[in-house]
Amino acid sequence: MSSGANDSVSRRETLAATGTPVLPARVSAPVHRRPAIMQEPVLVLNATFEPINVTAVRRAMVLLLKGVAQAEETNHSEIHSARRAVRVPSVIRLLAYRHIPQQTRALSRKNILLRDRNTCQFCVRVFSASELTLDHVVPRSRGGRSSWENLVACCYQCNNRKGDRTPEEAGIKLARRPRPFTLYTSRQLMRLIGHRDEKWRKYLFY
């Protein structure tokens, strides 16, 4: 890795630490004090243009500065580093192809809630993460496994109502059959996050 790349990273760290880019004296452009922009979502494409992830502007800038990715789409804002002004990326593409395994998401509470969009799969109401628990559709006492297909987001009220029974026994219905967190699910989420950004659409096959 060249020293130039290290410079880039430390410059990014400076940006992250202060929240406001440092302007060299000779640049006359107005300073945009918008640290919130560093948290804006950026669509990440594989080298083949296949959408693979959503990241924040801050992380995307690091990938650009390291030369790992290039910007495919930018928005109207600019970020001023010590040496230059950089357009804020909206879509970036990795320069080297990265193999993405079919099942990229670990089975975790966080990912189950993400898949189910913080929606109780029985009463179909949206809750905050702390108001949700995980329900084994087929209870563990009946041999139900802890798997993508048997775990769903569930509010405490529905969880109590269901108890140690199957949905049929409890007389409640699952909103939809739970599925593994596949690339398809990820893409659905990308669409949700990116629906306000026109520039994402052509990459997400609208």
Ligand SMILES: [Zn+2]
């Ligand atoms: Zn519920």
